[in-house]
Amino acid sequence: MTTMIKELRAKENLTQIELAQKVGVRRETIVFLEKGKYNPSLKLAHDISKVFKMRIEEVFILE
Incomplete structure (x- = not known):
């Protein structure tokens, strides 16, 4: 699965920590999502x- 999270975070000037806090996960979860390992x-x-x-389909792209 490919995600647009890294690009979207950059566009919104959000750090991995800030995004993680907004969605209630650890920063490492965001790292793994961005690398396609989770x-x-x-x-x-x-x-x-x-x-x-x-929409979910715009952020997460199935390969």
Whole structure:
């Protein structure tokens, strides 16, 4: 799975820590998501998408 999280974070000037705090996870979870090494739960995908005001499919791209 590819994500747009890193690019979206940069656009919004959010650090990994800030995003992690907004969605209630550890910074390491954001790191793994950005590297494509972790598949999020539906709730986490929803929460991250909500932060960026986008649909889940726009943030998380299935390959």
